[in-house]
Amino acid sequence: MSEVLLEVDNLVKHFYVRGHATPVRAVDGVSFTIRRGETLGLVGESGCGKTTTGRCILQLERPTSGRIVFEGVDLTTLAHNALRAVRRRIQVIFQDPYSSLNPRMTIGQILAEPLEVHGIVREKAARVERVRELLTQVGLLPQHARRYPHQLSGGQRQRVGIARALAMEPSLIVCDEPVSALDVSIQAQIINLLEDLQSRLGLTYLFIAHDLSVVRHISDRVAVMYLGKVVEITDRLRLYEEPVHPYTRALLSAVPIPDPALEARRERTVLRGEVPSPLNPPAGCVFHPRCPIAVDRCAAAVPQLREIKAGHLAACDLA
Amino acid sequence: MAKLLQVEDLKTQFTTSGGVVRAVDGVSYDVEEGETVALVGESGCGKSVSALSVMRLVAEPAGRIVSGRLLFKGRDLLKLSEEEMRQVRGREIAMIFQEPMTSLNPVLTIGRQLTEGLEIHLGMEPAAAKARAAELLGMVGIPDAERRLAQFPHHFSGGMRQRMMIAMALACNPSLILADEPTTALDVTIQAQILELMRDLSRRLGVAMLIITHNLGVVARYADRVNVMYAGRIIERGTAAEIYANPRHPYTLGLLRSVPRLDEPMRAKLDPIEGQPPDLTRLPPGCAFAPRCAYRAERCSETPTLAACGEAQHMSACWESGRLAKKVAA
Secondary structure, X not given: OOOEEEEXXXXXXXXXXXXXXXXXXXXXXXXXXXXXXXXXXXXXXXXXXXXXXXXXXXXXXXXXXXXXXXXXXXXXXXXHHHHHHHHOOEEEEOOOOOOOOOOOOOHHHHHHHHHHHOOOOOOHHXXXXXXXXXXXXXXXXXXXXXXOHHHOOHHHHHHHHHHHHHHOOOOXXXXXXXXXXXXXXXXXXXXXXXXXXXXXHOOEEEEEEXXXXXXXXXXXXXXXXXXXXXXXXXXXHHHHHXXXXXXXXXXXXXXXXXXXXXXXXXXXXXXXXXOOOXXXXXXXXXXXXXXXXXXXXXXXXXXXXXXXXXXXXXXXXOO | OOEEEEEEEEEEEEEEOOEEEEEEEEEEEEEEOOOEEEEEXXXXXXXXXXXXXXXXXXXXXXXXXXXXXXXXXOEEHXXXXXXXXXXXXXXXXXXXXXXXXXXXXXXXXXXXHHHHHHHHHHOOOHHHHHHHHHHHHHHOOOOOHHHHHOOOHHHOOHHHHHHHHHHHHHOOOOOEEEEEOOOOOOOHHHHHHHHHHHHHHHHHHOOXXXXXXXXXXXXXXXXXXXXXXXXOEEEEEEEHHHHHHOOOOHHHHHHHHHOOOOOOOOOOOOOOOOOOOOOOOOOOOOOOOHHHOOOOOHHHHOOOOOEEOOOOOOEEOOOOHHHHHHHHHO
C-alpha cells in the first residue's frame, strides 16, 4: 500500500457568530487519512461540515484545533511564507465554475497567472505553451485560451477549473462538489476526465459531494459526515454493501434509483425530523434524535469512531 | 380517466439580443385527473417554460406564447382574460417552485402568506382562513401550527419552507399542481420526506401533479407517465416503467447510461453523452439531438415527429427508434 499523503487528526473548526455565546461547531473532531493516488469521498448533507473540512485542509480556514499533516508536515504550524510553498501542492476545484473564474480575464490569463505568480514558468512564451498543454489535457482546444468564461458552457468552464488546479502540478486536489452544478449528460464527461487525469498524473483526490451514486463511482474509500463528525468510514464496496451506521443506511435508502420496478420493491427508511443546529448539537450521539434504532444510552454517551472490521470504522455503539 | 390538462402544440419564444430562442417548440402533452406526470430534461430544454406557459407566467415582452392551445377542464387558458386567469392561478392550478426561500415573501408571516389566497380566492373571513391555515400546516407535517403561523420564512429550515410551499399550493383545493424541481434544493433525506409527502397528499386529495425535474431517480419513483424533453421538444413519452425498461430515443438512453447507479455493479467508466446541448437560437434543421447521437443516420436531417413505437402509449421522436428496440432486447 502506498504512503499516507494526508492525515487529518482530530480536526475542530468552530465559528463564533454574533449574538450567540456558543460557537457553531462546523467541524467537531474529524480524523481520516488519504494515501497517495487514492480518492477519498467525503459525503454528507448541507451543513455537515464537509466543505469546512476541505477548506481547513486548504488552509483557507485556520482550524480551531487538530493537526493536518500533509507530506509529513503539519500545516497548522506553518507560518505564511512556508505555507505558500505547500499550497501549490494542494489545489482545489470548486462547485460553481462560473463564480470561481474571473469574468474579466481570458481563459489564457486565468491559467497563466498562477504559473507566473508561483514562478513555475518564468518565460512568457513558455507559459503560452504550457497553457496550450493544460487546455489539451482537459479536453479543450488551444483557441479557448482567447475566450472569456461567459463564452464557455458550464462543462467547459469546469474543465478550465480543473486545468487551473493542474497548472500547479499538485499532489492533492480537493474537489468540492465538482459536478453538482452540471447537467447529467455533462457530469459523466467531467467524472471520466477526473479519473483519466488521476491515472495519468498520479493525483490524489479528496472528493467532497452529496451525491452518493457519484461518490461510489469515483472513490476508493468513503467517509460519511453528520453534524461535524465522521460517522462511518470504509472502502466503497463495504460502505454501500454493508453500511453499519444508521445514518449511512438512511442516506443510502433515500437515494432514488432510476428504475421504477426496483423502486416499487425497495424498502425505504425516511428519517424523521431535520438536522439539528450545529450551534446547539444534541448531547450524546448527535444523530440520536433522528435515529430509528436509538436507545436511552445514545442520549448520554458520545460514541467514538471505532473499528467494526478491519478497515471499517463507525461511530455507533449499536453497530 | 378524464383529461384535466391538454397542452397542444405549444410554442413559447423569447426575443433576446442573440436572436429568437425557441424555448418550447411545439410541445403537446396531457395530464389526467389525479395522476402524476413528469417532464424530464436538462437545463434549457424548455421544461420550466412549458409549465410557466400553462400558468401564463412567461415574462413579457421578451417572452411570448406564440401558438398552441392549453385546454384545462375543456377551457382554453390562452383565451381567458387576465382577470379570469387570476381565478385559475392558485385556485385551480397551483405551483410549487424549486427555491422556497426566493418564492416566499420574507416580510410577511407564514400565516399571512397562507391566508391571503384563502381570503382572495375563496372569500373566507380572516378567522376562518386562519383556522384553515393551521389545518394546512398540520397536513404537511409542521407541528405547533399556532406558533408557526406567526413566524417568518427565515425562521424555517429549507425542508420546512418547502412544506409551507406545498401547504400554500394545497390551500384552495386545486385540481392540478405544477411542481418545478420541488426537491432539487433540498438534501437527500429531506428530499425523500418531501416527495413522500407530496405523493401521499396527491393520492389522498386526488390532486393531479405535473413534476418538472432533471432527476431520473425522482421520476422513476413518483411519476405514472413521463415526457422526456430535449431542445424545446418532447422526444419520448411513455409510462415510467416502459421508458426505463425500454428507452426508445437515443437521448433517453444516453441519460440513463450516463448516471452512476447505486444498485449497479461498479463500472470502470461512465458513458457520457458527448458534446453540448444545442444553442436554441441556432437550432440545426432536422433532429436537434443528431449532432450528439450515436445512432445518427441520413434521415436525421429531417425533423422526426413523436410517433408510436412498441407498447401502448410509448412514443419516440426518432427515425431510428426501431434499431434501439433491437439493441436493448439483444
